[in-house]
Amino acid sequence: MNLAATTMKSSIPLICATLVTSHLLAGESEIIAPGQTLQKLAGDFAFTEGPACDKDGDIFFTDQPNDRIMRWSTDGKLSTFMQPCGRANGLAFDHAGNLWACADEKNELWRIDAKAKVTVVLKDYEGKLFNGPNDVWITRKGAAYFTDPYYQRPYWKRGPKQMDQCVYYLSPDLKHLTRIIDDLKQPNGIIGTPDDKTLYVADIGAGKTYAYHIQPDGSVADKKLFCELGSDGMTIDNRGNVYLTGMGVSVFDSRGNKIEQIKVPEPWTANVCFGGKDRQLLFITACKSIYSVQMQVKGVDSQ
DSSP: OHHHHHHHHHOHHHHTTSOOOOOOOOTTOSSBOTTOOOEEEEOOOSOEEEEEEOTTSOEEEEEGGGTEEEEEOTTSOEEEEESSOTTEEEEEEOTTSOEEEEETTTTEEEEEOTTOOEEEEESOBTTBOOSOOOOEEEOTTSOEEEEEOOOOOTTOOOOSOOSOOEEEEEOTTSOOEEEEEOOOSSEEEEEEOTTSOEEEEEETTTTEEEEEEEOTTSOEEEEEEEESOOOSSEEEBTTOOEEEEESEEEEEOTTSOEEEEEOOSSSOOOEEEEESTTSOEEEEEETTEEEEEEBSSOBSSOO
């Protein structure tokens, strides 16, 4: 799993060249809507990542090698929202309707308004370049948590790696950046609970996911192993179930027990989020395609 994840990040076209045939069967699932199966919405992308849902239920996602952010509307229409987009990877909306992007081209964190106007929120930490902000989660108060793993990119014109691979917290006023987790091998996926009390961080390099208690000052404490599985992107539903990605979508309840495996017919599943008008559509980005499946549960990370 870890080797596959590393290969995926460094050699996207290679791993996505071959499809793996598989099917999703809802059966007696507690979370998938009765009789529903995985649906392919669109294909022919280079590599899809970073899905995020806006207040209307539209889904924004990245086609990173093609340097563009795409939009899938609730009426099933696909369009380009922004190109170029700083080689954006992970995305998230804040409650003001701004789209945050982990802009991998220059290792920055961006905030993008509805007219695609960019504000560079962060470009370094204590004068050193980030490895490459990868995934970001925005709290209800407007604070940002993001992971900063290192994956060498062919388009970089920078020098060598300058910092350890860590997790950061940016205060709601955007004035205070703190390194809050520095003991993971390769942090990647990140998501928090809607009450802003628990933070989940996937260490894809070690094949584990951890849960932390969020403190009043934004720091985290009480690190606890959540499950023995790493993840690329992550999301959470209204029952507290946590969705991990990699080889399909693996779903765990809030106690860390696996309750569902959603098979996806692609070599790698990069990310996942809930969307649609009722927030009951699970939207999946996987290699050259995007998929969805109707759920019984609802998303809580949508704005």
